[in-house]
Amino acid sequence: MRVLIVDDEPGIRKTTALAVEAMGHEPIGVSSGLKALKEIETEAFDACFLDLKLGTENGLVVLEKLLKAQPSLPVVMFTAYANISTAVDAMRRGATDFIPKPFTPEQIRQVLEKIEKNRRLEKRVEQLESQITDEAPAVDLTSEEVTVQRTLAIAFKAAETSASILILGPSGTGKSVLAREIHRRGAQKDNAFVTVNCPSLSKELLESELFGHVKGSFTGAVADTIGKVAAADGGTLFLDEIGEMPLEIQPKLLRLLQEREYERVGESRTRRANVRVIAATNRNLAEEVKAGRFREDLFYRLNVITLTMSGLRDRPADFSRLATSYLDFFSKRIGKKLNGFSPEVDDAFSRYAWPGNLRELRNVIERAVILANGDRLGLEDMPEEFATPEDSRVTVGGRVTLEELETEHLRRVLGTTKTLDDAAKILGIDPATLYRKRQKLGMI
Numbered sequence: 248m249r250v251l252i253v254d255d256e257p258g259i260r261k262t263t264a265l266a267v268e269a270m271g272h273e274p275i276g277v278s279s280g281l282k283a284l285k286e287i288e289t290e291a292f293d294a295c296f297l298d299l300k301l302g303t304e305n306g307l308v309v310l311e312k313l314l315k316a317q318p319s320l321p322v323v324m325f326t327a328y329a330n331i332s333t334a335v336d337a338m339r340r341g342a343t344d345f346i347p348k349p350f351t352p353e354q355i356r357q358v359l360e361k362i363e364k365n366r367r368l369e370k371r372v373e374q375l376e377s378q379i380t381d382e383a384p385a386v387d388l389t390s391e392e393v394t395v396q397r398t399l400a401i402a403f404k405a406a407e408t409s410a411s412i413l414i415l416g417p418s419g420t421g422k423s424v425l426a427r428e429i430h431r432r433g434a435q436k437d438n439a440f441v442t443v444n445c446p447s448l449s450k451e452l453l454e455s456e457l458f459g460h461v462k463g464s465f466t467g468a469v470a471d472t473i474g475k476v477a478a479a480d481g482g483t484l485f486l487d488e489i490g491e492m493p494l495e496i497q498p499k500l501l502r503l504l505q506e507r508e509y510e511r512v513g514e515s516r517t518r519r520a521n522v523r524v525i526a527a528t529n530r531n532l533a534e535e536v537k538a539g540r541f542r543e544d545l546f547y548r549l550n551v552i553t554l555t556m557s558g559l560r561d562r563p564a565d566f567s568r569l570a571t572s573y574l575d576f577f578s579k580r581i582g583k584k585l586n587g588f589s590p591e592v593d594d595a596f597s598r599y600a601w602p603g604n605l606r607e608l609r610n611v612i613e614r615a616v617i618l619a620n621g622d623r624l625g626l627e628d629m630p631e632e633f634a635t636p637e638d639s640r641v642t643v644g645g646r647v648t649l650e651e652l653e654t655e656h657l658r659r660v661l662g663t664t665k666t667l668d669d670a671a672k673i674l675g676i677d678p679a680t681l682y683r684k685r686q687k688l689g690m691i
């Protein structure tokens with residue numbers, strides 16, 4: 248690591264440089280803030296030791312300038328004992344650590360080791376993140392559908408605030424994807440995004456997963472844990488499937504939202520955390536409230552901004568773009584040259600209900616790309632539910648009821664039009680009638 252040492256006392260520069268060198272790093276010592284800035288402008292450093300009092304210069308001002316030049320630079324402040332409160336102030340302004348003077352080479356070694364360890368972890372996270380982006384299709388947060396456009400616009404606007412957000416919608420419609428994007432666009436984006444999957448744990452374990460516990464508070468609690476609320480402090484806590492959160496835990500979550508306070512399981516000390524909460528569910532929460540399974544006060548607290556994700560069938564105008572983008576992604580990853588879908592697949596896709604929404608579309612296409620032998624995806628590459636035998640198809644003049652015929656016609660028209668308005672025009676009815684028909688025929 249290249250380590251910058253900024254101190255006006257030659258003795259301190261020398262001892263620090265020796266300790267840095269002994270660890271196999273490269274020290275560069277300078278006596279003033281101005282010289283430090285010159286150095287950093289020419290080449291980046293991996294760590295910096297900076298004296299809080301540099302002759303007439305104020306170390307805090309130098310700190311600010313150094314961090315402006317290289318925001319990721321870990322800066323350790325040297326400080327006299329009497330100046331500890333200023334050192335704390337320095338940490339608030341972005342310093343990584345401080346060492347009180349006089350110090351030993353061992354202290355320099357420990358602090359550098361910590362910085363090195365962090366660097367390794369950051370690199371690893373970067374590496375994993377780039378692997379994840381390589382392995383998942385690109386997230387597409389655009390839409391040709393007015394309803395979806397409206398939802399996304401509200402989501403992006405709300406992202407800039409710290410308001411709680413509730414995301415509703417059927418499974419696989421992209422609620423978690425949207426929650427992550429809201430975090431990414433918010434002021435807390437540099438802090439953690441922490442997911443808690445409410446139904447995956449028992450009541451006791453969920454409480455400890457959220458708020459942490461102290462050793463011995465229940466069987467199996469072998470060590471203290473801080474909990475996900477603390478892990479998300481300053482960032483976003485994403486509560487997936489909140490509709491399944493046990494009633495007993497709900498008041499504790501409400502208190503966290505209202506007072507920002509909570510206690511670890513088995514401890515009476517009150518702790519504070521500042522988290523932005525995004526919750527998602529595929530249940531009808533208002534119904535859950537009516538049924539007494541969800542607290543009304545918590546519902547209203549979470550319900551400040553509600554976003555409803557549309558099912559894939561309600562996004563006919565986006566279907567082809569999404570399908571093609573999945574096809575491109577998986578054919579590249581699997582290494583096959585495939586161009587498009589056969590007309591039979593287009594037809595089967597437009598008739599299918601897609602209960603698993605975007606997740607199902609993605610999985611169906613991934614599987615088909617793996618199985619494909621030809622130069623495009625055919626019905627033979629699709630799961631059974633897409634292979635409708637010829638004679639059971641709903642065709643004009645076939646042995647089908649008027650209702651079946653009407654449903655089929657609506658499906659096909661919706662599958663080939665960009666918006667519901669376009670579909671209504673072709674069908675010769677107004678959009679409200681189209682909506683009611685779809686509802687009556689169980690299409691939404």
Ligand SMILES: Nc1ncnc2c1ncn2[C@@H]1O[C@H](COP(=O)(O)OP(=O)(O)OP(=O)(O)O)[C@@H](O)[C@H]1O
Nearest residue numbers: 385386387388418419420421422423424605606609
């Ligand atoms: N905007 C998008 N662009 C591309 N793919 C998407 C998008 N949204 C969702 N997907 C795909 O759908 C999958 C499911 O999304 P996600 O997990 O966010 O859905 P969900 O609504 O949270 O589901 P569940 O209710 O089952 O938890 C994702 O892994 C991704 O492959």
